[in-house]
Amino acid sequence: MRVLGLETSCDETAAAVVEVQEPQSERPRGRALSDVIHTQAAVHERFGGVVPELASRDHLQRALPVIDEALRQARCELRDLDGLAVTRGPGLVGALLVGVQVGKSLSLASGLPLAGVNHIEGHLLAALLADDAPPPPWLALVVSGGHTSLYEMRELGQYRALGHTLDDAAGEAFDKVAKLLGLPYPGGAHIDRLAASGDPRAVDFPRGLSRRSRAAYDFSFSGLKTAVLTWVREHGLPRGEQLADVCASFQEAVCDALTLRAVRAARASRLPTLVLCGGVAANSRLRALLFERCAAEGISAVVPPPRLCTDNGAMIALAGALRLARGERADAALSADPGWRL
Ligand code: KG4
Ligand code: ZN
Numbered sequence: 001m002r003v004l005g006l007e008t009s010c011d012e013t014a015a016a017v018v019e020v021q022e023p024q025s026e027r028p029r030g031r032a033l034s035d036v037i038h039t040q041a042a043v044h045e046r047f048g049g050v051v052p053e054l055a056s057r058d059h060l061q062r063a064l065p066v067i068d069e070a071l072r073q074a075r076c077e078l079r080d081l082d083g084l085a086v087t088r089g090p091g092l093v094g095a096l097l098v099g100v101q102v103g104k105s106l107s108l109a110s111g112l113p114l115a116g117v118n119h120i121e122g123h124l125l126a127a128l129l130a131d132d133a134p135p136p137p138w139l140a141l142v143v144s145g146g147h148t149s150l151y152e153m154r155e156l157g158q159y160r161a162l163g164h165t166l167d168d169a170a171g172e173a174f175d176k177v178a179k180l181l182g183l184p185y186p187g188g189a190h191i192d193r194l195a196a197s198g199d200p201r202a203v204d205f206p207r208g209l210s211r212r213s214r215a216a217y218d219f220s221f222s223g224l225k226t227a228v229l230t231w232v233r234e235h236g237l238p239r240g241e242q243l244a245d246v247c248a249s250f251q252e253a254v255c256d257a258l259t260l261r262a263v264r265a266a267r268a269s270r271l272p273t274l275v276l277c278g279g280v281a282a283n284s285r286l287r288a289l290l291f292e293r294c295a296a297e298g299i300s301a302v303v304p305p306p307r308l309c310t311d312n313g314a315m316i317a318l319a320g321a322l323r324l325a326r327g328e329r330a331d332a333a334l335s336a337d338p339g340w341r342l
Helices: 041-047 052-073 093-110 121-130 170-180 186-196 222-235 240-268 284-297 314-324
Strands: 004-005 012-021 031-040 083-089 112-116 138-143 147-154 158-164 273-277 300-302
Touching: 004 052, 004 121, 004 273, 012 052, 012 186, 012 314, 031 052, 031 121, 031 138, 031 314, 041 083, 052 093, 083 093, 083 121, 083 147, 083 314, 093 112, 112 121, 112 314, 121 147, 121 273, 121 314, 147 240, 158 170, 158 240, 170 186, 170 222, 170 240, 186 284, 222 240, 240 273, 240 284, 240 300, 273 284
Parallel strands: 004 083, 083 112, 138 273, 273 300
Antiparallel strands: 004 012, 012 031, 138 147, 147 158
C-alpha cells in the first residue's frame, strides 16, 4: 500500500510517500520512498518562538511544492498511490487548516481516499519506519516541542494515555530555558551540545512532581524553568564553564524526570518495549539515561533515528495507511482539530 502523507501542524511543511507492507497485520512495516521537509526555523528564529500567523502563510506557500518534490523523489504520480493522509490535529489551527484543505482538494481531484491523522499517533508509530522496527505492543514516551505524554499501545490503533505534562512540554522547557540563557531558537540542541562539557551535579534543580504519588505518570517543567530563571537572577547570565554546568544540570533534571516515569510506567504495564519519540528524543543524555535505566529493569528501549523523531511526513503517511487499511475514509466535512486528544 502506497500513501502520500502531509504534515503542517506546526513549523514544518513535510510530505512523504511511504510503502507499507501488510498494513492490516499485527506487524506492519513501512519504508519511506521519499521524505521532504521544509523547516520554518528561519522564519520564526528572530521572534524566539513560532508565530502562528507566519506559520500558516508559509505552509500555504510551501505545501504544493513540498508535495511535488515528495512525489518526484519517490518517482511516482498521484495515480500510482493508494491513498492520502493529512495531519488533522493537534497543533496550530491555522497551520492545520492549510494541510487539511490541501489534503481534501487532492483527494477530490484524484479520487484517492483520504485519512485524517493524529499528529501524536504519527510520532508514536514512526518507529515502524525504522530498519530495526520493534514489534508492537509497546509503551511510548512522546517528547516534543508541543507534547510530553506517555501512551500504552497494546494493539495498533489503540492508545491509552497514562500521563501528560501539566504545564510546559519538555521541548518547550528546553527552548524557554535556552532563550533565557541567551541561546538561539530552537534551543534544545544548543543545550544538549553545551551540556556535554558541563557538570550535571553543579546545580541541584528541582525534578517537578517526582515526590507526588498522585501524579505517578504526569510531568511538570514550569517549576524547573522558574528555578533556572531564579538562578540567573541571583548569579547573572552564566558564561563559559558555568553556562555548560547550568545546561548540564537543567538537562539532567528534565531527563531524570522523563526516564523515571517512563520506566515506572513500563514496569507497571509489563510491556516489554519502551519507544522514545518526538524531537527531544534527539537529546543525547535522554537517550543514554533511558537505555541505562531500561537495561537495569530488563526493558528493551527503542529510539528511532533523529529524522524519524522530529516532525516529518512519513510518520503521517504510515499512520494514515493503517487507518485507510481499517476502512477509515475522511469526507469533505473533515476539519482541523487543534486540540485532538489521542
Ligand atoms: O517533534 P518536534 O520536531 O516538533 C514538535 O512536534 O514540537 O520537536 C521539536 C523540539 C524543540 O523543542 C527542540 O528544541 C527539541 O525538539 N529538540 C531537542 C533536541 N533536538 C531537538 N531538545 C533537546 N535536545 C536536543 N538534542
Ligand atoms: Zn511533533
